[in-house]
Amino acid sequence: MTTDLIVCGLGPAGRALAHRALAQGLAVTAVDPVPGRRWTATYAAWADDLPGWIAPAALAATVRRPIAWGTRRFEIDRPYVVFDGAALQDSLDVSGARVIADRAVEISRPRGRPGGTESVRLSSGQVLTARRVIDARGVGRSPRRAEQTAYGLLVPEERWDEPLFMDWRPDNGADPGEAPSFLYAIPLGGNTFLLEETCLAGRPAVPGARLRQRLLTRLRHRGVELTGTERVEHVRFPVEGGRPGARRFGAAGALLHPASGYSVAASLAAADALATGSSLRPISAQAVHALRTAGLRSLLALDPADAPRFFDAFFGLPPALQRAYLSGRTDVGGTATAMTTLFRALPRRLRGTLAAATVGLPQRHRRPATATVPPHR
Template structure:
């Protein structure tokens, strides 16, 4: 390329894209209001989602399997990785990039207008500023970081618990929540009470109260607190139609069933780099017809989750994790596997009771009402 790429946002997606562009000798300018701010969130993914170029320093724990519990404890025999968040950030080096500390006020083709009055011009602009729809369903969580001895009684003999719904129904009319327990390295564990999705989602005060009840009182020696609240959908229901190329959570890479997006971004970043370095539009390669269809199916899956009552929600996930790993992988990790996604959805529908099946069918046929484009700034 004769010029360079302007990357908006220095979160995981933006920083990974800039890092790999630099490795491919593509000039990069990064714009962020706080480019050196240390990431605080806990990121995790299925191990088979990860690209092979990641530095091992980015990982806090790599597990062969994780526990799940609806009404009873079971295991998912699939590798799970918890990132060392500061290690991941440090590993995505930005040597050679031009870093601009400013706020974006507008994008006009390949020109970026900044609050300071400066205007940047590049060959391509990639928006990696995250998902900001105001009306979207959200995931919320309240977690505490403790030592291994404190966490051990709640692991039920597992190395980690992906979802433990037992005790998560406090009111048949209220949203359920589950316990998430994962190792963070250095003898630390995260114990987190999570509202998978709601519109509105459970508030952090309520989740803290539920965690207190679940643990029989919050333990002494809490090392730090983690608070989570984010939208479960991207900034546009059809990111492939946007005039500015969006990548990461901003570009529809967030799985609306789980809220995960970091591994998707890391896995796909080299496809974007290859296209940009060759002067091609990466959109057709990232969003073939099969990927667009899977994206739409997952949005309808989110519609289903919002319509299930607490008991049905637990039954839904028991059926999901009872499927063969290959079907789980198709739905959770393969963004263009239309056949596998449809097979997985069909398996779940056939496994639940008739009343839950009717709710699932209604949700799958309804048009999501939160997918209007977001107002964006910054």
């Protein structure tokens, strides 16, 4: 039986697409190895990036003006929201879809026949057909790809009460020659804070065990007492490797910001358009993706000691330019202006390194290459 849409993968992107396609009356089949697996990761977003249909119950906490530290303190004039992962998953209802617990191993599309059926072969050997098949299976890990790594602890609010979007103050015990990391501290609702030592994109990735040591050192310096029974959050995923295309979505379709790791809000916001068959890859979006990829190369080329100064310059940008770079998926002018303004605000000695990396010239690193940008999942 041929259906309207097959969605391969039921993470946040795939589930959002299936949910919105059902809302628009499409017949949907969803394929995932473990479709009932509960989401335990922490997802967050800028509030103004979210579509209007998001259920209020899916939001666990809102930070009106998150704090960032480079070498000095900044207040970001942009509300930041943290999802209740289980509530978000439940709100993206796919009960009207045919859900198959299996792994998609091959997606086939007709060549030279517009409007022909597409198919998915499952690991069981079953073949499914549909008018459209969307790959939302994410991106596989590879040593060649930069990855986000983080180690976090969940603590009661009485032990921590200041939301920190990122904090570069040098009290985590990292040696000057090591790849850097920062503290990410956000409320999760229920009188709980997540305190997380984060390296958003490293090649090679900073190991979780090293991030754990840094987090414990940082918290000890700040007088935070731990019991040893705190819940732990581990984070590790690629921040590059997706390929733009009409039949890929979420991280697989390069909706993940290659220089920051943001993806959930972009996928939620784009789900309606893709469900109706609209293109998510206009020329403007492709140009922005190229600029952001160049930005990732620049960040990877930074000497670790220069990361706090880099973010002094970034958070010193006008809020509109910060938003253009972090969220303007089709805003070519805003993205280019943000990058140019940031470049001019940096110390002169950094500009040559970043300029060479932006255009793809080889870089010699004395330390592991590590991109360090505002956290998001």
